Amino acid sequence: MAEIPKAHDFFESSSAAVGDHELRRKLENASARHLDHFAQVKAEFPPYDDERDAAHRIKTDAIAHLDELLIELTSKLEERGCKVFFAEDAAQARDYIVALAKAKGARNVVKGKSMTTEEIDLNDAFAKAGIDAVETDLGEYIVQLRGERPSHIITPAIHLSKEDIGQLFTDKFGIEYTAEPEKLTAEARSRLRSIFLAADFGVTGVNFAIAETGTLIVVENEGNGRLSSTMPETFVAVMGIEKVIPRLADLSHFLEILARTATGQKLTTYTSFITGPRREGELDGPGEMHVVILDNGRSSMLADPVLRDALNCIRCGACLNVCPIYRRIGGHAYGSVYPGPIGSIVSPNLFGSGAGYLPFASTLCGACKDICPVKIDIPRILLHLRWKESTGKHPQKWPRAIERARRGARRFAKTARYPRTARAIGKLAAIVLKPLAHNGYLRRMPGPFGNWTRYRNFPRPRPHKRPEPERPPS
Amino acid sequence: MAEPHKIIASVRNALGTGVRSNSHDAAAAPAVPVAQSAQRAELASTFARELEEVGGKFLGILTPAELTNRIVSLAGEIGAKTVALGQGVASDMDAIGEALERADFRIVRTLPVADTERAAMRARVADAELGIADADFAIASTGTLAVVSNANRPSSLTLLPPASLVIVQIDRVMTSLAAVLAEMGPAGVAANRLTLITGPSRTADIEKRIVLGVHGPKSLHVIVVWPQND
Numbered sequence: 001m002a003e004i005p006k007a008h009d010f011f012e013s014s015s016a017a018v019g020d021h022e023l024r025r026k027l028e029n030a031s032a033r034h035l036d037h038f039a040q041v042k043a044e045f046p047p048y049d050d051e052r053d054a055a056h057r058i059k060t061d062a063i064a065h066l067d068e069l070l071i072e073l074t075s076k077l078e079e080r081g082c083k084v085f086f087a088e089d090a091a092q093a094r095d096y097i098v099a100l101a102k103a104k105g106a107r108n109v110v111k112g113k114s115m116t117t118e119e120i121d122l123n124d125a126f127a128k129a130g131i132d133a134v135e136t137d138l139g140e141y142i143v144q145l146r147g148e149r150p151s152h153i154i155t156p157a158i159h160l161s162k163e164d165i166g167q168l169f170t171d172k173f174g175i176e177y178t179a180e181p182e183k184l185t186a187e188a189r190s191r192l193r194s195i196f197l198a199a200d201f202g203v204t205g206v207n208f209a210i211a212e213t214g215t216l217i218v219v220e221n222e223g224n225g226r227l228s229s230t231m232p233e234t235f236v237a238v239m240g241i242e243k244v245i246p247r248l249a250d251l252s253h254f255l256e257i258l259a260r261t262a263t264g265q266k267l268t269t270y271t272s273f274i275t276g277p278r279r280e281g282e283l284d285g286p287g288e289m290h291v292v293i294l295d296n297g298r299s300s301m302l303a304d305p306v307l308r309d310a311l312n313c314i315r316c317g318a319c320l321n322v323c324p325i326y327r328r329i330g331g332h333a334y335g336s337v338y339p340g341p342i343g344s345i346v347s348p349n350l351f352g353s354g355a356g357y358l359p360f361a362s363t364l365c366g367a368c369k370d371i372c373p374v375k376i377d378i379p380r381i382l383l384h385l386r387w388k389e390s391t392g393k394h395p396q397k398w399p400r401a402i403e404r405a406r407r408g409a410r411r412f413a414k415t416a417r418y419p420r421t422a423r424a425i426g427k428l429a430a431i432v433l434k435p436l437a438h439n440g441y442l443r444r445m446p447g448p449f450g451n452w453t454r455y456r457n458f459p460r461p462r463p464h465k466r467p468e469p470e471r472p473p474s
Numbered sequence: 475m476a477e478p479h480k481i482i483a484s485v486r487n488a489l490g491t492g493v494r495s496n497s498h499d500a501a502a503a504p505a506v507p508v509a510q511s512a513q514r515a516e517l518a519s520t521f522a523r524e525l526e527e528v529g530g531k532f533l534g535i536l537t538p539a540e541l542t543n544r545i546v547s548l549a550g551e552i553g554a555k556t557v558a559l560g561q562g563v564a565s566d567m568d569a570i571g572e573a574l575e576r577a578d579f580r581i582v583r584t585l586p587v588a589d590t591e592r593a594a595m596r597a598r599v600a601d602a603e604l605g606i607a608d609a610d611f612a613i614a615s616t617g618t619l620a621v622v623s624n625a626n627r628p629s630s631l632t633l634l635p636p637a638s639l640v641i642v643q644i645d646r647v648m649t650s651l652a653a654v655l656a657e658m659g660p661a662g663v664a665a666n667r668l669t670l671i672t673g674p675s676r677t678a679d680i681e682k683r684i685v686l687g688v689h690g691p692k693s694l695h696v697i698v699v700w701p702q703n704d
Contacts, residue, residue: 026681033682080664138688139679155679162681181680185688192689197593197600213664223633223675223690230629230667231596248660252652263678266524266616267651270690271670273663281586281625283595285667 010335010357011399017329023159027330030158031321037264038318038371045260054253056375059312062245066302069211069244070293076214080276083290090120093294097122097203097236098129100290104234106131106201112228113137113220114205115153115315116238116294118337119350122203133203136192136224138185145172151331153338154262154317159330192224202232202286206239207314208254209291212247214275216291219258221269229274235286237274241298242311254314257373262316297350306384310345312374319368319378325361334358341368341378348385357398359385429461517614517647518698524617528673529686530694535644537702541565542573545606545639548695549579552637554603558582561626563608564643565699570606586625596630605635605691609642609671611654612698618672619696620654622665629667638691640671644700 017023042048062069074084087093101109109131111117123144126133135144139156142165143149150156157165166179169187178184204225208217216237218225229235245251259265278285301307320326320340331339336347336355344358359382368378398406416422436442441457444450452458515535522532536544549557557579559567571581582598599605607627611620619640623629632638648654651670655663675690686692 030682136689137679138677142679155682157679158682160680162683165680181683181685184680185677185685189688193600196689197596210660213660215664221675222677222688224688226629226633226669227689230633248655248663249652252650252655255651265528265672267618267670267672269528269671269673269676271672273668273670275664275667279625279666281588282623283584283587283592283599283625283628284623284630287589 010333010361011402013333013335014329014361017333022161023330024328026159026161027327030155031327034264034321038261038321041260041264041266045256045266048257048260051253051256052373052375055257055314055373056312058245058250058253059314059374060309062250063242063302063308063311065246066241066244069246070241072211073209073214073244074293076211077276077291078214080214081289082214082276083288085290085292087120087292087294087296089296090294093120093238093292093296094122094125096292097238097290098125098131100234100236101126101131101201102129104201104288106234108195108199109133109201109203110196110199110224110228110232111135111140112202112204112218112225113140113156114203114238115150115337116205116240117203118150119296120238120294122238134192134195136196136228137220137222138188138224141188141192142168149332149337151339152317152320153315153331153340153343154320159332196227196231199228199232200234202228202235204228204235204237206237206243206291207258208251209239209244210246210248210251211244215248216274217251217255218272218274219255219268219270220272221263221265223270226270226272229272229286230284233286234288234290235277236290236292238292238294240294240296242313258314258316261318261371261373301346301349306381307345307349309376310342310349310378310381312376313342313346314374315342316373318371318373322367322371324363324365324367334361341382342376345378345381345385348389356385356389356392359383359389426461433461514644514647514700517649518644518700520614521612521617521647521698522696524615525673525694525696526617528617529676529684530617530673530696533695533697535698535700538566538699539702541641541697541699542570544697545570546573546577546579548639549574549577549604552604552693554579554637556580556582556598556602557604557606558584558599558602558631558635559606560584560628560631562641563610563622563627564646565608565641567606567608584626584628584631596634599628599630600634602635604637604639605631605633606639606641607631609640610646610668611657612642612647612696613649613651613654613670614647615650616672618651618670620658621669621671623667623669629669632669632671633690636687636691637693637695638674639695639697641697641699644698647698 077084085096111133123133135141142157145168152158162179162181165184166177169175169184170177204218206216207219259268277287277289301311319342323341326340334343336343338346344361347355347358362382364379366379437460440460442460443453443457445453518535525532557574559571561567575581582602587595607621609619610622621632674686674692674694675688676684676686677688678684
């Protein structure tokens, strides 16, 4: 991962993003459409909650037996003719993959959509080695052409309008401008098809790895995962250690919910079950298959009993779509390849304490917990990380505005301890601020309170009415 | 006992005194009990509905005899010049290939290849306008096809040509994904590459608008085959 920005940068990038009305329109559009789909498929699938329970249970059990499952998976993969490499961190993973590509004399590298390869910054490593690596998922292809990173783990180009993409294709390929998604997609298809047919080295991520059989599951809609894993002579699958599930029979529980929460589909268009390289005489499949199993901070998450639950994540992206913060600032502002609520949990652990500010970028409203298909208690883990951060050896250095807000909150807490004083201040404020109110809200407040109203309205303080004292139960 | 009614006598007369065949005893019970047959029909119709929902085209439940003609006419409808096919799970792909050739379509037959022939064979499959493959199973609840690939039936057939036709036998239409995985078992799934196909290739990467045919086929056609004696 490239440098994670400091808390100061996050404060700036998120403030800028909140002010970007165009971005907010795109995000609101996309998430609204998404949530409609989800509500519909969920209503049509009564066992949804049972499947969630099953998925939660299986994954929690799997994580509790991770060592045994990884041993079983490794031996099955090797039995099937795969080469297995355990990478302790991002550097080990990308060094292994790039060295392999060099050893194979790879010239055309194709990549299926994979967040794990984003996590290890594989594209940069290929570029530094002078090897062309092309992202082949349409959204990833678009952000790669723009020299950007994905802003959503399922919909990488969610921050771009069709006009943005039309302009990009005109600039890059010199084709006539069009903003029609069909035409833009057809253009990308024909360009990427010739790249696929000439590809000699393919990389994809892994959604699930079945320990019992040594089978890797890759889910996708476009076909880029199928092409990336069947066309090139050498194929590398990259997976985090947490992707392993015990048995084939466990899989349907996950597949029944993953697509429903991720994209509102019943199943994704393509689900590939890959067990080893191609067999004798086969047209498709790699001659050589490598599986890179990545730790990169995951085992330290495992060691923390609260954080451990976050390893259940199946990367569906649903928590991003419902998050009031994500929906206002988008993915880039987080400064991590894993944005949104789950990103705020995994990023500080995968990318180091530099991202320690992220657990604070949440209202703890719990929408993420409600939608999570594997029932991760995200708010609880965020609170846990906040506690760890503020009691740790190197607490976050906050921007001045936030420090001021914290001091303000502390003062408020002190005052609130004396009801009489608090009520007196409230009465005074109600009188002083009344002329500034508009429809019951303050759009601007004086002095240090102005920091609040810069981004949101404040309800007008009203004279306090003493509540009826509750009568003790007789 | 009273005399039989005279109608009985006239019936007896009408039938005459020759040897009467007794085919009633010999008639076999239906090969498939009616209840099972109804269940199959219902699974097939659920499958058809779900397939159409994800943008696939259901061409109907056909007998093996009707199958070949329908395929030839489909190839014509989509304007194909070249059709790629491998060996079937149950369908007689040789007969289908011959029928297509008689109708003047060029045929690419995917046979086991040596390493040196791979690129050329792929290019030929990619140039075909239609790829035909048999599915091992279909899943009614999601409109999904489960296709196992091997040396005679490469994955490319359902991936590279812009139109894809998949054929599945009626007794292989199952209720759910879990049922298919249970039927195949761990050994069956691990033996070869298995691909679940639910509709044509699609993306929603540009403003969440659904566009078909990104990398894989733009159109997916499915025929369910129901043998007459079954």
